[in-house]
Amino acid sequence: MAERAVVRRHLRRIAGVVPGTRIGRIRWPRPLPSSPVPWHYWWQAHLLDCMIDAQLRSPERRRAHAIGALVRGVRLHNAGSWLNRYYDDIAWLGLAVQRAGILAGRSGPSALAAITNRLHDGWTEGGGGGIWWRRDDDFKNAPANGPAAILLARDGQSAFAAAIADWMAETLIDPDSGLVRDGVRVASDGSIRAVEPYIYTYCQGVHLGACVELAERDGHHRFTDRAMAIVDAMTHRLADSRGVLPGSGGGDGGLFAGITARYLADAALRMPELAGAATRIVTAGATAVWNGRAEVRGGPVFSAEWGRPAMHPGRGVPETDLSVQLSGWMLLEAAARLQRAG
Structure with a gap:
């Protein structure tokens, strides 16, 4: 349900028309056509990561094609380059493309080579x-x-x-x-x-x-x-008395807690010493974000602050941002991984 809601509201062809591409619309509902649309490169990396989570959970040919189209869309929207000024941006995209493997298409190896070389240049x-x-x-x-x-x-x-x-x-x-x-x-x-x-x-x-x-x-x-x-x-x-991680509003901050849930789930699955503690945080967050969702047209909307009910999307509301909705989706995929693993 989380996947369907985000994909229906946010995933589009570039400019609505470019074939073989996908890109994540950064807000829903859309702002007025006259409003400037900023380019959030690293949000697209996490959209790609969430789509890969879903493909690992329940493989579908349609989604596999969309993953490749999103990789192409990011490069095209970024003026034909995998790189920008921000080392964190490119590292996030590198992680997602690396996880995508063959689904990233023929451009995957070139993306990883360009990104890892640039990261070496960033060390001093x-x-x-x-x-x-x-x-x-x-x-x-x-x-x-x-x-x-x-x-x-x-x-x-x-x-x-x-x-x-x-x-x-x-x-x-x-x-x-x-x-x-x-x-x-x-x-x-x-x-x-x-x-x-x-x-x-x-x-x-x-x-x-x-x-x-x-x-x-x-x-x-x-x-x-x-x-x-x-x-x-x-x-x-950091977590509250229930084990729920704090939010950081909308914008870039909307992704923060979801990213941490991803790596907590990895830790729980790969390090027996952390299975209990890491699982508790992920499960507490998933329970809170699901119970606090707002049901609107097209499916659930998740709160920017997992410990409180979600607000209905609208101008100036953080729940409008793709980052916030990706974070909720990411959290639920992390919880689902833990549940499948027992």
């Missing part, structure tokens, strides 16, 4: 290491480094992935809460000028995801220990 020793958030900037953050580490580990580049994950653990973990802070500002001499202390939900998820990948591939106990520590910190210092 300034700030002790790490990948920049975007080119020509002074900021290094968890949302760029976490997905990059996951992608590179899955690509067989474990040494580089481990260096990124170690930098995150050494630089971004808050010593008081054990949670991952947003990032650091790097001075021109390479020293850390300031730490951005904000605790965003998806920073925890990508740190966990990198640790889970490396615990399997690298085998060093530090990654298992870090994965256990971050799930414990999320349980006691």
Whole structure:
């Protein structure tokens, strides 16, 4: 039901007419035709990831064609390139294309090569290491480094992935809460000028995801220990008393909690030590978001804040954003994976 609602409302051909393409409309209901339409590259990556989740759950030829069309649509809409200024954007798309495999079509290998090469270029020793958030900037953050580490580990580049994950653990973990802070500002001499202390939900998820990948591939106990520590910190210092993760409004923030649910489900399925705690958070969120849904034309609408009832979509309402609806869909796919696994 979540998939049908998002696909019916948001998935369209580019400009409504370009054959062999799909792209995610960023809002529903649509704004007035005169309103500017921003390009949210990384939302499309998570739309692709959700469609792959659905294909793994219940394979369909129609959806398989739509996955390939969405990959083509992203490149076409992005002026024929897989890349932009933001290292986090391209890492997210790389993860989705990597998961898509042959469904991404002949362009998949070229996309992954371009993205992984650019991620290598983003690493410098300034700030002790790490990948920049975007080119020509002074900021290094968890949302760029976490997905990059996951992608590179899955690509067989474990040494580089481990260096990124170690930098995150050494630089971004808050010593008081054990949670991952947003990032650091790097001075021109390479020293850390300031730490951005904000605790965003998806920073925890990508740190966990990198640790889970490396615990399997690298085998060093530090990654298992870090994965256990971050799930414990999320349980006691981030989730509410029911185990529900907080939301971050609409816009980009709409994706944050859903991303973390994805990597919690991965952790539950791949690390027996985390199965109970990670499953509880995912299940609590899925129960809350489903019980709090709004039923409108075309199916459910999910809340931007899983712990409260959803508002009906409209101008200025976060539930209007594709990001928020993808997050709810992503959460339910994560819960379904855990249920299928028992």
